[in-house]
Amino acid sequence: xxxxxxLVQTYxxxxxxxxxxxxxxxxxxxxxxxxxxxxxxxxxxxxxxxELIQAEAIPKEERATLIPCTPDSASRTSSPSPHPLHDNxxxxxRDYYDFAKKAPKGxxxxxxxxxxxxxxxxxxxxxxPKVRAVYRYISNHDVIHDLIEKKVLYQDSNGKLLxxxxxxxxxxxxIFNVVAGDILKAMVRFxxxxxxxxxxxxxxxxxxxxxxxxxxxxxxxxxxxxxxYATGKILSATDKHGKGIRFAGDGAKIISSNDMSGFTFxxxxxxxxxxxxxxxxSSQKAMNALSWLTRNQGYTHDGxxxxxxxxxxxxxxxxxxxxxxxxxxxxxxxxxxxSSLKGWAxxxxxxxAGYRHAFKQAEMSQVNVMILDAATKGRLSICYYSExxxxxxxxxxxxxxxxxxxxxxxYDSEKGEPFVYFGVPTPKRIAEACHGExxxxxxxxxxxERIFYAILQGNPLPVDMERMVLGRAVKRAVSDDYYSWxxxxxxxxxxxxxxxxxxxxxEYTVALDETKDDRSYLFGRMIAVADQMERATYSREEMGxxxxxxxxYMEIFSSRPATTWKTLHKKLLPYQQKREMYGGKERKLISKxxxxxxEEDFLSDRPLDGRFLLGFYCQQYAMEQEREENRKKKAxxxxxx
Numbered sequence: 001x002x003x004x005x006x007l008v009q010t011y012x013x014x015x016x017x018x019x020x021x022x023x024x025x026x027x028x029x030x031x032x033x034x035x036x037x038x039x040x041x042x043x044x045x046x047x048x049x050x051e052l053i054q055a056e057a058i059p060k061e062e063r064a065t066l067i068p069c070t071p072d073s074a075s076r077t078s079s080p081s082p083h084p085l086h087d088n089x090x091x092x093x094r095d096y097y098d099f100a101k102k103a104p105k106g107x108x109x110x111x112x113x114x115x116x117x118x119x120x121x122x123x124x125x126x127x128x129p130k131v132r133a134v135y136r137y138i139s140n141h142d143v144i145h146d147l148i149e150k151k152v153l154y155q156d157s158n159g160k161l162l163x164x165x166x167x168x169x170x171x172x173x174x175i176f177n178v179v180a181g182d183i184l185k186a187m188v189r190f191x192x193x194x195x196x197x198x199x200x201x202x203x204x205x206x207x208x209x210x211x212x213x214x215x216x217x218x219x220x221x222x223x224x225x226x227x228x229y230a231t232g233k234i235l236s237a238t239d240k241h242g243k244g245i246r247f248a249g250d251g252a253k254i255i256s257s258n259d260m261s262g263f264t265f266x267x268x269x270x271x272x273x274x275x276x277x278x279x280x281x282s283s284q285k286a287m288n289a290l291s292w293l294t295r296n297q298g299y300t301h302d303g304x305x306x307x308x309x310x311x312x313x314x315x316x317x318x319x320x321x322x323x324x325x326x327x328x329x330x331x332x333x334x335x336x337x338x339s340s341l342k343g344w345a346x347x348x349x350x351x352x353a354g355y356r357h358a359f360k361q362a363e364m365s366q367v368n369v370m371i372l373d374a375a376t377k378g379r380l381s382i383c384y385y386s387e388x389x390x391x392x393x394x395x396x397x398x399x400x401x402x403x404x405x406x407x408x409x410x411y412d413s414e415k416g417e418p419f420v421y422f423g424v425p426t427p428k429r430i431a432e433a434c435h436g437e438x439x440x441x442x443x444x445x446x447x448x449e450r451i452f453y454a455i456l457q458g459n460p461l462p463v464d465m466e467r468m469v470l471g472r473a474v475k476r477a478v479s480d481d482y483y484s485w486x487x488x489x490x491x492x493x494x495x496x497x498x499x500x501x502x503x504x505x506x507e508y509t510v511a512l513d514e515t516k517d518d519r520s521y522l523f524g525r526m527i528a529v530a531d532q533m534e535r536a537t538y539s540r541e542e543m544g545x546x547x548x549x550x551x552x553y554m555e556i557f558s559s560r561p562a563t564t565w566k567t568l569h570k571k572l573l574p575y576q577q578k579r580e581m582y583g584g585k586e587r588k589l590i591s592k593x594x595x596x597x598x599e600e601d602f603l604s605d606r607p608l609d610g611r612f613l614l615g616f617y618c619q620q621y622a623m624e625q626e627r628e629e630n631r632k633k634k635a636x637x638x639x640x641x
Contacts, residue, residue: 003385004230004278004286006311006368010293011285013312018288019066019209025315028295031066031288032209033281034216036074039248040065040086040189041178042152044143048129048194050136055150057174058189064248065189066203068212070117070220071240071280075253077378082114084121084212085134085202086189093143099161100184115139124215128208130192143188153183228279230286235279242287245380246294246305246372252380254290254372255283294372301428302441304383305372306452310390312362317355317397319455320448323423324410326401327351337419341510344422345405352398356391365390369456371449383449386456393456400424400455404499407510407621409487422510424495427451430461433492434469460500469493470610474558476551482543494617497610508614512622516615519601520608523561524615525593527554530568532623533586534575558612560605 011030017023018032031037040063045054065086072081082091090096091114115138121127122135144161147153152175154162161183165176179186191200199205226237241255255278294300298307299320310316317326323344324337330351338344359365371384404424411418424430431447432439439447447465454461473493476485498508516522531550538546549571550557557564576587594602 002387003368003370003382004282006387007286007289008231008282010309010311010368011289014289014292019206021204026296028292029064029066030292032213033284033288034068034070034213035066035209035288036069036242036244037064037248037291038067038086038187038244039063040067041175041186042089042147042188043191044137044147044188045191045193045200046133046137048133048192050133050140052137052141052146052150053193055147055152057152057178059174060178063178065187066209067189068209068216070216071238074242075240077251080108080110080113082110082117084117085131086187087114088187089144089184092138092188094138095142095144096184098142099144120219121212121215124218126211127215128205128211129194130190130197130202130205130208131211133192134190134202223280226277226279228282229276230278230282233279233282235281237277238280238283241278241283242291245287245291246300246303246374250374250380251377252374253378254287254380254382256379301448302445303374304445304449305370306448307370307372308393309368310359310362311364311366311368314358314362314365314390316359316367316390316393317352319397319452320427322408322410322421322426322429323348323401323405324408324419324421325426326397326423330354337421341405341407341422345402348398348401348423352394355394359390359394362390367393369393371452373445384453388456396456396458399458399503400499403502404495405509406491406494406498407617408491408495424499425492427455429488430465430469430492430496433489433496434465434472436472437488460503461496463500466496466500466610469496470558470613473613474555476547476554482547482551490613490617493610493613497614501611501614508611510618510621512618517596517598518611518615519597519604519606520611521615522593522596522601523557523565523608524612524617525619526565526590527557527568528616528619528623529586529589529593530572532620533572533579533590536582536586537575537578558608561608562603562605 011018014030017026018030019035021029023029029037040058043056043058044052047053067086068084070081070084072079073083080091090100091110094111094115096111115135118131118135118138122132144153148155151173154165154173154175156162163183165172175183175186190202192202193200202208220236223236223238225234227233228235228237241253243253244250245252245254293309294305294307297309297315297318298305299318300306306319308316308319318329321329327344327347327350328337331347338347367388367390369384369386369388370382372380373383374380401423405422406424408421408423408425409418410421410425425433427448428444430451431444434447435443450462450465453459469489470493473489476482494510501508512525513521527550531548534548534550535543549568553564553568553571557568576584579586
């Protein structure tokens, strides 16, 4: 239960933020003990006498609502169990069965159960007048009829509630945009307007949250106390544990022992208490902390959550950021992006130094890492869990960004413009480079997990990923757009390849190394020059659409370079003649590169390895820089003239 102990301690360290909205640096709210976050669709405003003032549908971006709960209601599925204050129409509306199916007999009517629980709270000592106002309203009014009068809900000609808006001539009411499915399952939250009170929103009232916790301790005081396996304390035990961990409405639970007819205990125990007992407070703290961390700093893809969090309020560097985003997180507003490889290296150093300083100041320099996923809708599993020192975690992140550093193209959504950075792309982009942009969710989850492990363990990416991305990169002929091929496949591929090489002490960078005599690197340089020789003769319209002979032969060239080079060289002769008027610089460069080969390497048809792609890109980048310098010199000369 180490992971649960860590979550409980994380909650205790951040308890001062519990129930508070709009805390700087937090995208999600930390639910207090006895509370969960649910999506509400309808908001009703009452006065102190329990009379309805206003009702409206809630926009999607404002639906998240902190609500009090009980152990049963927080984990409810099909069995009725009311929340104490905000709840679905089936619980708060006494006229619910005027519009729904036939009512059940006895105390199983959800409205009666809700009224009894809310009444107990409203009659407790030192209760807020806001709670009494809600109790008066649901006791004396028909909620659904009131919502129909306020034009929030609508009836058809037979008196039944409209489930879907079919009148195309009239604008669609807001409720049909925020409720998916059965409108009678919509959740209602309450506001109560009191003189002198500056917080009518009951879900934001921190005093009301503490008041409910006191009521809960009294109302459920007869719960048996047992040893809590998570904390080692004697606490009121619970066999009902929270859900909604990955997102509001998530029904999957990490801990569950309520399946008495299946294989939950495997014949070893009579009931779940013989296996483990957990205190209600510990369960609430752990699950609320986990849901808060997941929403704040977790990375989720198709239900799989990748999470890393620090202790003592420290936030570790994000694992799934590209280098550009990681460095921008630690920059002050308005700071210009670096423009060179050296500038990006310094920016990364400064960003990680900031994280290191924060961890050194903390009482405990520790990072916890977890992967969550649900095999079924009701069961959430911990696929991976690890604890490591904060310094070790930051060192692994630094290795990921330094050893895989390459020239990349990104897009600034705020400015609406592309930009160039030196570093590693996001893991998602790496997976897309290996499998294509239309990779399935199951495959994407698997690849992200493999990349996640490689980052945390400081290892190179799996060799099959390198082979796959290299195989896609050399198939230039199957890609329509040259620049998309280069930015979406070649650049991430170079990051994958160069990381493996740099981890074994081979220093490869995007800067061209004219001293390297590796066979694959040299052949990569040669095909880059051949590509430039032909491309330089194209018109502006042909640049983005026409494919050079070098690119057409790239795949077979990587498999049989010596034989293919003879064919390619013949194809280049017409373009070579055109370029001779400019000094034949490409021809001279090919001759220079060829002179660096060992004879047996140049004549061999052995397949090329990943260095081929590095040499190709480095040579292209060097020629781009040369052309850019020439343009600047020409522009400067024209200005002087």
